[in-house]
Amino acid sequence: MNKNIEVRELGNKDFKVTWEYQERLFKEILDMKIKNRRENAGLETPNYFLFVEHPHVYTLGKSGDMSNLLLSEEQLKEKEATFYKINRGGDITYHGPGQIVGYPILDLDNFFTDIHKYLRFLEEMVILTLAEYGINATRSEGETGVWLDVGTPFARKICAMGVRASRWVTMHGFALNVNADLGYFDNIIPCGIKGKAVTSLHVELGKEKIDLEEVKEKLLKHFKALFEAELVAQNSEA
Numbered sequence: 001m002n003k004n005i006e007v008r009e010l011g012n013k014d015f016k017v018t019w020e021y022q023e024r025l026f027k028e029i030l031d032m033k034i035k036n037r038r039e040n041a042g043l044e045t046p047n048y049f050l051f052v053e054h055p056h057v058y059t060l061g062k063s064g065d066m067s068n069l070l071l072s073e074e075q076l077k078e079k080e081a082t083f084y085k086i087n088r089g090g091d092i093t094y095h096g097p098g099q100i101v102g103y104p105i106l107d108l109d110n111f112f113t114d115i116h117k118y119l120r121f122l123e124e125m126v127i128l129t130l131a132e133y134g135i136n137a138t139r140s141e142g143e144t145g146v147w148l149d150v151g152t153p154f155a156r157k158i159c160a161m162g163v164r165a166s167r168w169v170t171m172h173g174f175a176l177n178v179n180a181d182l183g184y185f186d187n188i189i190p191c192g193i194k195g196k197a198v199t200s201l202h203v204e205l206g207k208e209k210i211d212l213e214e215v216k217e218k219l220l221k222h223f224k225a226l227f228e229a230e231l232v233a234q235n236s237e238a
Helices: 017-040 073-078 114-133 181-185 201-205 210-225
Strands: 004-013 046-051 057-060 082-085 092-095 099-105 137-140 142-150 156-166 169-177 230-235
Touching: 004 099, 004 142, 017 046, 046 210, 073 082, 082 137, 092 181, 099 210, 114 137, 114 142, 114 156, 114 169, 114 210, 137 156, 156 230
Parallel strands: 004 046, 004 230, 057 082
Antiparallel strands: 046 099, 057 092, 099 169, 137 142, 142 156, 156 169
8 A cells, every 4th residue: 555645735726627637647557557457566656745826717516507607708707717627526506715625635545444434534724723723613514515603503614625546546625715805705605505604714813814834734744644644745836
């Protein structure tokens, strides 16, 4: 089992370009697994963790409802936003500046073969990170992601999640609002859940801006501990 994970910082990158890059890495791991099975090749499968910040974009999961996008094509252009229907789970969400998006592309055969445990570990990584800022974040039963004030009229989501997995290889991941412009969430029904708000770390802390790199370091620290992994940093362009 290979528990080394290569961390790649992609910077500010177009969603479609990044999606295609994810697909290439995802296919690389799948092809190696298939070759191992057919030829007993003994190839060690790699693992990746991509950090990226996207320009304004809305994405709809494979089982999502188009009616949860409240903008026309013309209105999307006016807001300088794009839209993609993609192959992850979940409904609609927004990505944009001030948001940390993480795409772990892992062969779970290197860790554990349990997709529910995988999602809970991603949530726990975020919960532990937010706790370092004095934020009491939790899960909401039946809803993936990370929430604040669950079970109250003030429940709000701070981190969305949606993944795809095949043969225990993962792609897509999580989006944590750190310095996000929450106005862009007004143009959708986030994750298809009506009547619940969205928030951002800078709003919760009453600050104009939070250091994104500091938050990433905390996320990786908890990710490493939860997955009992070794992280290897490598800057890379998709």
